[in-house]
Amino acid sequence: MPLPTVETETRPSPTWSVIWLHGLGADGNDFAPIVPELVDAAWPGVRFVFPHAPVRPVTVNNNAPMRAWYDIKGLAIADKQDAEGIRASIAEVEALIAREEERGVPASRIILAGFSQGGAMALSAGLRHRETLAGLMILSAYLPLHDTIEAERAGANHATPIFWGHGTADPIVPLVLGEQSRQALESLGHRIDWHSYPMAHQVSLDEIADVRAWLTERFANA
Template sequence: MPLPTVEHETHADPTWSVIWLHGLGASGDDFVPIVPELVDPSWPGIRFVFPHAPVRPVTVNNGMPMRAWYDIKSLGIADRQDAEGIHASVADVEALIAREVERGIPASHIVLAGFSQGGAMTLAAGLRHRETLGGLLVLSAYLPLHETIEAERHGANHATPIFWGHGSVDPIVPMALGERSRQLLEALGHRIEWHSYPMGHQVNMTEIQDIRHWLTERFATV
């Protein structure tokens, strides 16, 4: 069964879906307020889907249960990675994509988006998905399980456009980690539109404007 979600449709009978994954300790409600700031009147009908990650203990937070796509076992977030948790959440994202397809949205009209840990899951799930997606929107994140991505990625999303935004003074996911992840994917041939902003672990209005422009280009595709 797909994860519980918060949903917002900009028009009846949407023709695109944006599945937006929240960060560690947040919930599906976290990015709902971005919709009115982001949506352009020229866009087709969009269904925004904001899932709630499962509640699980998080090691770096003294084992406190919270919504998380996977465990963080070390202050070095790319160290000692929770491969089992990441793959379980990939399956959860696959179920969300499948539900959108069942509701009449083809995979090519589905954009995966995410912030922080949700952005990491956007890459983990999107690059492994077996149908071509409409785009990957990655905010303040990094590539998890980078050692296995070359073997596990699927060719269907080799050319899928990726928007990647990162704060230059991010204290949670250092921009250097994001840049290393970007360089690894670019070396594998992935197309990445990279943006850096003078901010911390957050989203600002300039980034929202850049996201709007990028999504406008995606929605213009047939």
């Protein structure tokens, strides 16, 4: 059964879906309030799907249980990566994609999005998905399991557009980690629309405006 979700439909019978994954310790309600600020009246009907990650103990937070897509085992988030947890969450994202397809939205009209740990999962799942997705929207994140992505990525999403926004003063996911992930993917031929903003680990109004423009382009090119 797919994870529980918070959902918003911009009009009846939506023809597009945006599956938006939250960050560590948050839940599906975290980004739901952004929809009214983001949506353009000219867009087709869009279903925004904000899933709740499973609750699990997180090592760096004294094993406190919280919603997390995978464990963080080291003080530097890319250290000692929880490959088992990441792969389990990839399967959860696959189930969410499959449910949108069952509801009549093809993969070619599904955008995977995420913030922080959710963005890491959107990248991990999206690049491995076997059907071509409409796009990946990555906010303040990085690429986990980078050493296996070349072998495991799916040919269907080699050319999938990727929006990537990152704060220049991010203390949680350092800018350099995001840049290294971007460069690794560009070296494999992925096309990334990279944006940096004078902010910390957050989303800014300028970033929302850039996301709106990028989404508008995706909808227009279907």
